Amino acid sequence: MTTTVDTAFAEPTATPLALLLLGRQADPNSERGVECPGDLPPASDPDLVERARAAKAKLGDRVFILGHHYQRDEVIEFADVTGDSFKLARDAAARPQAEYIVFCGVHFMAESADILTSAAQQVVLPDLAAGCSMADMATAEQVAECWDVLREAGIADVTVPVSYMNSSADIKAFTGKHGGTICTSSNAKRALEWAYEQGQKVLFLPDQHLGRNTAVRDLGFSLDDCVLYNPHKPNGGLTVEQLRDAKMILWRGHCSVHGRFTVESVAEVRERIPGVNVLVHPECKHEVVAAADEVGSTEYIIKALEAAESGSKWAIGTELNLVRRLAKAHPDKEIVFLDRSVCFCSTMNRIDLPHLVWALESLVEGRVPNVITVDPETEKYAKAALDRMLALP
Ligand code: 13P
Ligand code: SF4
Numbered sequence: 514m515t516t517t518v519d520t521a522f523a524e525p526t527a528t529p530l531a532l533l534l535l536g537r538q539a540d541p542n543s544e545r546g547v548e549c550p551g552d553l554p555p556a557s558d559p560d561l562v563e564r565a566r567a568a569k570a571k572l573g574d575r576v577f578i579l580g581h582h583y584q585r586d587e588v589i590e591f592a593d594v595t596g597d598s599f600k601l602a603r604d605a606a607a608r609p610q611a612e613y614i615v616f617c618g619v620h621f622m623a624e625s626a627d628i629l630t631s632a633a634q635q636v637v638l639p640d641l642a643a644g645c646s647m648a649d650m651a652t653a654e655q656v657a658e659c660w661d662v663l664r665e666a667g668i669a670d671v672t673v674p675v676s677y678m679n680s681s682a683d684i685k686a687f688t689g690k691h692g693g694t695i696c697t698s699s700n701a702k703r704a705l706e707w708a709y710e711q712g713q714k715v716l717f718l719p720d721q722h723l724g725r726n727t728a729v730r731d732l733g734f735s736l737d738d739c740v741l742y743n744p745h746k747p748n749g750g751l752t753v754e755q756l757r758d759a760k761m762i763l764w765r766g767h768c769s770v771h772g773r774f775t776v777e778s779v780a781e782v783r784e785r786i787p788g789v790n791v792l793v794h795p796e797c798k799h800e801v802v803a804a805a806d807e808v809g810s811t812e813y814i815i816k817a818l819e820a821a822e823s824g825s826k827w828a829i830g831t832e833l834n835l836v837r838r839l840a841k842a843h844p845d846k847e848i849v850f851l852d853r854s855v856c857f858c859s860t861m862n863r864i865d866l867p868h869l870v871w872a873l874e875s876l877v878e879g880r881v882p883n884v885i886t887v888d889p890e891t892e893k894y895a896k897a898a899l900d901r902m903l904a905l906p
Pocket of ligand 2: 645679860
């Protein structure tokens with residue numbers, strides 16, 4: 514029997530922190546944190562949608578627009594494909610005829626698209642300030658220093674680096690150079706299984722939560738098999754014995770959006786909505802993942818909700834743009850955001866319709882704005898790591 518539920522999506526409260534996360538200013542600490550140059554159309558321009566449509570139509574097959582699931586609705590409307598970071602990396606590689614790839618996502622994704630596309634194609638990021646705070650948490654210097662620490666402890670030779678897609682091209686190149694692979698939240702289990710066939714230990718960069726959750730939930734490791742390397746402490750804050758005993762060396766990085774969900778929010782939603790299924794992204798803290806009913810990447814979350822029974826109830830722990838869209842797409846199911854307060858990704862949100870219109874109209878006028886390029890040496894090694902990921906069974 515089909516149950517009818519109240520499907521009104523409750524907008525979480527706009528706290529002062531949430532307004533900050535909405536990202537109204539340039540973030541000097543973001544991955545590439547610079548302001549977008551040029552004249553942006555005002556957000557109040559009533560013709561923005563028409564202008565985007567007209568510019569896209571003029572460009573035709575010369576442009577291919579990729580949209581990450583966390584992008585705003587107004588941007589997703591113009592995406593030729595939408596996806597999580599894994600799907601978008603594949604989609605970018607599969608479109609050799611497009612001269613311009615307009616990447617509506619964040620900087621590390623655009624870098625990966627540049628690495629995976631041909632030299633004749635240019636990748637455009639509509640706002641250069643769309644970085645990722647997690648990717649910023651591992652710099653090339655810090656990671657090189659960490660590798661020296663592992664070398665001195667005598668374990669570098671048996672350690673395989675596995676880097677989350679959410680990392681700079683430099684970190685991907687480090688990974689490729691040292692025989693490792695990239696992973697995303699869709700394939701982290703397969704990437705780790707592959708890595709443990711190559712070596713005895715993994716250095717997992719930069720998201721400690723995805724690394725820990727995958728090791729414990731999917732590979733059956735204990736929490737004690739994992740140690741946390743803090744790049745701000747001498748020797749990562751670890752003793753040689755701790756490093757030698759560990760199977761999984763986790764980098765101390767996290768996502769500032771998914772890191773906000775707590776076990777209290779899980780308990781609160783279970784109390785508020787009896788029978789609710791709690792589904793969270795693996796970038797959430799381990800205790801949140803342990804308290805949830807299901808865990809999966811953005812692509813997994815979308816499929817799970819498509820397959821869910823009409824009348825079922827869901828609390829979703831991932832970025833708010835996606836959760837809102839899912840609630841709208843499935844009015845027969847009750848879909849709420851796991852947290853009580855707003856939780857957008859501020860840098861994803863930097864790409865808005867004015868930036869997209871500006872980028873597309875610039876292309877029509879023959880100017881290619883905000884091109885993301887990775888230097889050939891970095892690209893060579895980063896591509897090796899990305900290709901290993903794409904070849905995972
Ligand atoms: P996926 O797109 O791989 O699910 O990752 C989520 C994310 O945080 C992207 O920045
Ligand atoms: Fe980075 Fe988190 Fe935003 Fe993804 S959601 S881009 S990991 S800060």
